[in-house]
Amino acid sequence: xxxxxxxSTRPLLQSSGTYTAEVMRGIHTKAETGIYEIRGYGTLRQRxxxxxxxxxxxxxxxxxxPLEGYREKCSTKTVLGGRFAKRxxxxxxxxxxxxxxxxxxxYNAKAALAKAAAKVGTSxxxxxxxxxxxxxxxxxxxxxxxxxxRYGIDVHDxxxxxxxxxxxxxxxxxxxxxxxxxxxxxxxxxHQRDLPVGVDxxxxxxxxxxxxxxxxxxxxxxxxxxTDGQVPIFVKLxxxxxxxxxxxxxxxxxxxVVVDGMEGGTGASPAxxxxxxxxxxxxxxxxxxxxxxxxxxxxxxxxIIAGGIRDGVDAAKAMALGADAVYIGTAALIxxxxxxxxxxxxxKALGTExxxxxxxxxxxxxxxxxxxxxxxxxxLDIEQGAERALNLLRAMTLEIQMLARxxxxxxxxxxxxEDMAALxxxxxxICGVPLAGTRKVFGR
Amino acid sequence: MVEIAATAIDAATLSTRxxxxxxRARLESxxxxxxVENPNxxxxxxxxxxxxxxxxxLGSVGYYCGGLMDGAEIHVEGSAGWxxxxxxSQGHVVVHGGAGNGAAAAIRGGTVVIHGDAAxxxxxxxxxxxxxxAGDCGYMAGFMGQKGTLVVCGNTGQAFADSMYATxxxxxxxxxxxxxxxxxxxxxxEEAATLDGLLAEHLPAELRxxxxxxxxxxxxxxxxxxxxxxxxxxxxxxxxx
Numbered sequence: 250x251x252x253x254x255x256x257s258t259r260p261l262l263q264s265s266g267t268y269t270a271e272v273m274r275g276i277h278t279k280a281e282t283g284i285y286e287i288r289g290y291g292t293l294r295q296r297x298x299x300x301x302x303x304x305x306x307x308x309x310x311x312x313x314x315p316l317e318g319y320r321e322k323c324s325t326k327t328v329l330g331g332r333f334a335k336r337x338x339x340x341x342x343x344x345x346x347x348x349x350x351x352x353x354x355x356y357n358a359k360a361a362l363a364k365a366a367a368k369v370g371t372s373x374x375x376x377x378x379x380x381x382x383x384x385x386x387x388x389x390x391x392x393x394x395x396x397x398x399r400y401g402i403d404v405h406d407x408x409x410x411x412x413x414x415x416x417x418x419x420x421x422x423x424x425x426x427x428x429x430x431x432x433x434x435x436x437x438x439x440h441q442r443d444l445p446v447g448v449d450x451x452x453x454x455x456x457x458x459x460x461x462x463x464x465x466x467x468x469x470x471x472x473x474x475x476t477d478g479q480v481p482i483f484v485k486l487x488x489x490x491x492x493x494x495x496x497x498x499x500x501x502x503x504x505x506v507v508v509d510g511m512e513g514g515t516g517a518s519p520a521x522x523x524x525x526x527x528x529x530x531x532x533x534x535x536x537x538x539x540x541x542x543x544x545x546x547x548x549x550x551x552x553i554i555a556g557g558i559r560d561g562v563d564a565a566k567a568m569a570l571g572a573d574a575v576y577i578g579t580a581a582l583i584x585x586x587x588x589x590x591x592x593x594x595x596x597k598a599l600g601t602e603x604x605x606x607x608x609x610x611x612x613x614x615x616x617x618x619x620x621x622x623x624x625x626x627x628x629l630d631i632e633q634g635a636e637r638a639l640n641l642l643r644a645m646t647l648e649i650q651m652l653a654r655x656x657x658x659x660x661x662x663x664x665x666x667e668d669m670a671a672l673x674x675x676x677x678x679i680c681g682v683p684l685a686g687t688r689k690v691f692g693r
Numbered sequence: 694m695v696e697i698a699a700t701a702i703d704a705a706t707l708s709t710r711x712x713x714x715x716x717r718a719r720l721e722s723x724x725x726x727x728x729v730e731n732p733n734x735x736x737x738x739x740x741x742x743x744x745x746x747x748x749x750x751l752g753s754v755g756y757y758c759g760g761l762m763d764g765a766e767i768h769v770e771g772s773a774g775w776x777x778x779x780x781x782s783q784g785h786v787v788v789h790g791g792a793g794n795g796a797a798a799a800i801r802g803g804t805v806v807i808h809g810d811a812a813x814x815x816x817x818x819x820x821x822x823x824x825x826x827a828g829d830c831g832y833m834a835g836f837m838g839q840k841g842t843l844v845v846c847g848n849t850g851q852a853f854a855d856s857m858y859a860t861x862x863x864x865x866x867x868x869x870x871x872x873x874x875x876x877x878x879x880x881x882x883e884e885a886a887t888l889d890g891l892l893a894e895h896l897p898a899e900l901r902x903x904x905x906x907x908x909x910x911x912x913x914x915x916x917x918x919x920x921x922x923x924x925x926x927x928x929x930x931x932x933x934x
Contacts, residue, residue: 283924399799399818402780404741404761431921443801443820443839445859448920453837457798457817458757458776467736471757471776474713475741 285521287428289609289619291421291514291557291579292523299531300512300557301566303676304669305685308655316654323650324660327574329551330412330481330504333473337504338390338412338481340574341370342646343661344564347509347555347576348394348414348485350376352429352438353516353609354582355626356383358618361634362581363387368635369642372411374576377427377452378442380406392483395472397426398452400442404475412505413472414483415465417456417498420513420530420556422522423487426452430517432612435621462497469502483507488533488556489526495540495552505551507576508537512557514579516619517610530556530567535679538571547571561648568649569664570680577645584641585634586616592628700724704738705731713740720744720765734774739767742784756793759786762803778805781822787895794831797824800841806895813850816843819860825895827904835862835913836872844891846904857915863888864913865905873932876916884912 264270278286309315316323330337346366351359353376360383366373367389374392375384379401384391393410395402407413418424429438431447439446459468469482481504486494488510498506510530515523528536534554541547554567555576564575579587590603595615599608609619617629653661656668670685671677677684678692700719704712712729716739719727727748732738736755739748742765750758753771763782772790776798784803788796791809799818806825813831816824821841832850835843838860848866855872863880871877888907896904918929 283927284922284930399780399820402761402799402801404743404763404780404782407761408741445920448858449922451856453818457814458760458779458795464756464775467756468776470709471737471740471760474709474737475761477714478710 285519287430287517287610288520288523288607289514289516289518290523290607292512293607294524296512296529298529299673299675299679300529301531301563303531303671303673304566304680304682305672306565306569306652306656306668307670308652309657313657315657316659318651318654321654322659323654324662325646325650327662329553329573330483332481332504332549332551333502334412334479334481334504335477336411336479338372338392340372340390342642343568343572343574343649344558344642344645345371345392345553345574345576346373346581347578348374348376348392348416349578349582350378350427350429350516351381351383352376352378352433352442352621353619355614355617355620355629356381357626357629357631357634358582358585359383360387360631361585361629362638363391364631364635365581365638365642366390368639369646371642374414375406375410377429378438379403380409381441394485396452397454397456398442399457400444400452407472408476410476410480412481412483413476414485414507415469415472415503416485417465417494418487418489418509419485419515420487420509420511420527420533421515422518423489423509423527424454425518425522425526426454428452428515428517428519428610430610430612433516433619433621438621462501465498465501481505483553485509487513488528488530488536491528491533491536492540492543495537496544499541499544499546499550503550505553505573506537506541507553507555508533509576510534510554510556513555514557514582515609530554530558531570531676532679534567534570534572535681541571561645562652564645565649565652565661565664566669568661569668570666573662580645581638581641582618584638585618585629586637587614587618589616591616700726701728701730703730704733704735709735709737712738716742716748717744720746732771734771736774739765742767753790759784762786772809773807777807778803781805791828792826797822800824802841804895808896808900810847811845815845816841816860819843823891825891827896827900829866832869833872835860835875838862844888844910846892854913854915856919858920859915862913863910865910868911868913871913873929874916874919875913878912878914880908880910880912882908885910 327340327343364387372390390411392412394414396416429450483505484498484503485507510533511527551573554572558575592615614620732750734753741761747766749768755774757776759778762784766785769788773792775793777796778786779798781800787806794812797805800822801820802822804823810828811830815830815834817836820839825844829847835854838857843862846865851870852872854875885907
């Protein structure tokens with residue numbers, strides 16, 4: 250038989266580009282449950298928008314002189330909050346652990362991250378539900394989040410913080426409050442949050458005692474009063490109308506603005522919010538910098554960028570575009586063995602496999618990170634987890650330094666847009682750097 | 694018994710930071726009575742007071758008075774702005790006039806008593822403690838209340854006690870409209886007696902005399918239909934605030 254002839258006995262499997270298998274499965278699920286899909290992790294979309302991968306560094310040649318990549322000093326010290334705080338937050342590295350709640354995360358996960366952060370000289374952040382016992386025991390510098398829910402809020406813990414973060418939104422779901430399903434509201438977590446055991450906790454989207462930026466001016470001052478003006482006040486925004494929001498936050502008196510892009514993670518959220526709300530992190534950092542420049546506060550108000558920062562390369566590019574530091578969340582969890590092929594049968598029981606798991610919302614995390622089940626939690630050894638997270642933080646720092654040295658910088662904070670070229674027109678337009686192969690910044 | 698004179702602080706000549714620092718220093722040095730003159734509705738007074746002792750404001754205060762407090766007692770001889778005593782751990786706050794939006798928001802314990810009216814979102818997200826309003830309250834009072842007791846002697850606005858977890862509410866007047874998942878439960882004789890006791894304890898006799906008897910209050914709790922999603926109760930979720 251001619252190999253090129255059509256085999257009419259074999260069915261021709263055609264699939265719809267509109268109604269893909271994922272779309273159909275989503276409709277099937279909604280038809281059964283009557284509710285939108287809820288899951289964890291963050292966006293699962295294949296990223297067709299401009300990302301940090303669309304930029305490349307332009308190391309030194311004859312126009313600039315590089316530093317010796319493995320020898321010459323390249324400072325990573327990071328100071329945040331010098332605008333108003335008497336005691337700015339001083340960190341050894343520009344990578345911080347973002348807010349992830351005790352509740353979404355296990356005690357062991359919070360403990361491992363706090364230990365790693367303390368050892369490398371950076372901060373970890375509390376998350377919804379207040380300061381966890383793990384952080385109380387192991388953290389050196391913690392950022393205390395003041396969230397709309399105010400779960401577990403405690404003035405003594407707040408006053409013990411190295412910085413306060415007033416959270417307006419998060420990248421995975423800007424404009425919507427937190428979610429913690431009943432399977433994770435154990436007796437311990439319920440007690441911490443003053444909730445009934447087993448309820449599906451839906452956190453408020455708005456703060457209970459303020460609405461817009463005018464109120465926030467007073468709210469920020471309240472937090473300063475509560476801490477005698479000692480520590481910086483961060484304002485965290487989910488990246489949506491980033492240019493305007495950052496200006497409002499800075500003008501309201503924030504020492505530091507945190508912008509969390511749409512690649513940001515979550516323990517549980519309606520999937521549509523993760524996939525279809527907010528703007529990407531690359532776009533967010535560019536808008537945020539432009540906003541601070543527009544109101545004359547760039548350099549005075551520090552910028553922390555979060556949302557899908559995977560490695561030192563993403564971090565270095567974010568810093569070159571204007572960030573003073575980055576938050577990591579999901580990457581830190583992956584360092585604790587998230588999605589690693591361990592306990593494979595338990596992944597399968599969740600209907601997934603290693604490297605594909607996004608089932609944080611179930612509370613059945615096979616590797617003991619996003620669970621409140623004592624047996625599952627044991628799978629994450631605190632010391633080993635802390636060592637792994639520490640190694641990640643150190644390796645990422647070395648990556649940032651390597652790129653900075655190659656660009657001739659003796660301080661990672663000296664990275665600048667001119668150190669990069671864009672690989673796509675979109676990235677050139679968004680970031681304001683020339684498209685590689687041209688000397689042209691598109692869109693300008 | 695030796696009578697201790699109240700130490701006075703004149704806020705007119707001091708910054709808010711200085712007023713608060715003076716209050717804290719005096720409480721820490723053993724003062725049990727502090728009197729603040731000329732508060733002039735200034736924001737962020739008496740924030741994060743962490744020692745026992747009584748502070749009297751001779752006039753109105755602005756936003757967040759008594760916010761993040763743990764253990765002190767505050768009397769406002771005037772009215773209060775937004776976020777009165779927000780996130781208080783423990784303590785006692787009395788406002789002789791009215792209070793703005795979000796009074797007693799997210800308190801985890803202690804007592805907030807308002808002799809006048811309270812505006813919108815009274816006791817929103819409260820996690821414990823007692824909130825007692827002698828007058829009326831605005832809309833969304835008790836929204837997402839988690840624990841504690843909310844008492845309104847007068848009338849409520851709309852969306853009262855919406856989406857609550859386990860706060861118990863009592864209303865002496867009329868309810869503008871119940872919020873989603875808010876239900877009226879019968880009031881027991883014990884609860885009526887408890888209410889009478891609370892009103893007698895926290896309101897001046899003359900004011901108490903104008904308020905309904907404990908037995909005439911309506912009790913409002915969560916219907917628990919929003920605690921976990923149920924597709925058969927879709928309407929409640931569609932309407933949930």
